[in-house]
Amino acid sequence: GAVVSQHPSWVICKSGTSVKIECRSLDFQATTMFWYRQFPKQSLMLMATSNEGSKATYEQGVEKDKFLINHASLTLSTLTVTSAHPEDSSFYICSARDWAHPEGNTIYFGEGSWLTVV
Amino acid sequence: QKEVEQNSGPLSVPEGAIASLNCTYSDRGSQSFFWYRQYSGKSPELIMFIYSNGDKEDGRFTAQLNKASQYVSLLIRDSQPSDSATYLCADRGSNYKLTFGKGTLLTVNP
Numbered sequence: 001g002a003v004v005s006q007h008p009s010w011v012i013c014k015s016g017t018s019v020k021i022e023c024r025s026l027d028f029q030a031t032t033m034f035w036y037r038q039f040p041k042q043s044l045m046l047m048a049t050s051n052e053g054s055k056a057t058y059e060q061g062v063e064k065d066k067f068l069i070n071h072a073s074l075t076l077s078t079l080t081v082t083s084a085h086p087e088d089s090s091f092y093i094c095s096a097r098d099w100a101h102p103e104g105n106t107i108y109f110g111e112g113s114w115l116t117v118v
Numbered sequence: 119q120k121e122v123e124q125n126s127g128p129l130s131v132p133e134g135a136i137a138s139l140n141c142t143y144s145d146r147g148s149q150s151f152f153w154y155r156q157y158s159g160k161s162p163e164l165i166m167f168i169y170s171n172g173d174k175e176d177g178r179f180t181a182q183l184n185k186a187s188q189y190v191s192l193l194i195r196d197s198q199p200s201d202s203a204t205y206l207c208a209d210r211g212s213n214y215k216l217t218f219g220k221g222t223l224l225t226v227n228p
Contacts, residue, residue, distance in 0.1 A: 034215065043206065043218040044162070093161045097214050107152065107214060112161035 003027060004096050006110035013117055018082045021113045023050075023094030029074035030096035035067075038091040038112075050077040050094075084117040091115075120145045122209050124219035132227050137194040139222050141207030144188070151190045152216065153181055154206040162206055165192070169210075197226045 036044040056069035068080040121144040150169030154162035204221040
């Protein structure tokens with residue numbers, strides 16, 4: 001079946017630095033990918049929608065200059081957390097829709113990336 | 119603002135029993151829903167989606183949708199300890215921007 005892969009699985013960075021997380025669709029093309037964030041014992045919250053070849057659209061309250069999204073190809077979207085601070089420590093998860101799936105409504109999630117800012 | 123409500127649990131059932139998980143949603147115009155399973159520290163795994171009123175079965179899982187009552191449920195038959203996880207209900211929304219409930223923690227006791 002379709003697979004969405006994220007890298008790195010976990011990362012520790014120093015406060016003030018930037019960190020990049022990659023999201024790849026391995027066996028299908030994804031014109032749209034989604035980035036979510038999940039704090040401990042809370043549900044997933046959508047941060048932004050990543051659109052191939054165009055600017056990402058951000059949810060209300062999400063700083064676009066802090067969370068840079070690039071979707072340069074049909075299989076890769078990246079999220080860069082700039083000037084990271086401890087409060088950005090969270091589980092970041094991407095997802096993508098497999099448009100070619102027979103049922104057309106299949107959204108798969110990547111494995112997630114744990115970010116710890118120290 | 120869409121809202122999806124789930125009982126946070128924990129819901130505890132014995133092995134072999136039927137686990138029933140429930141979800142209500144606020145947007146009467148919502149058309150389809152997903153159920154995901156999430157193990158601690160892992161990302162969600164798709165169980166199934168449903169968009170028609172009534173039941174949809176896939177193996178041990180049955181999803182039920184009642185649009186008039188704005189209610190979605192998931193039944194797990196012959197529950198196994200490996201089913202112990204948090205179950206997330208999600209409203210598909212427009213353009214597949216999912217709105218998740220907070221999830222129900224299910225524990226299946228051997």
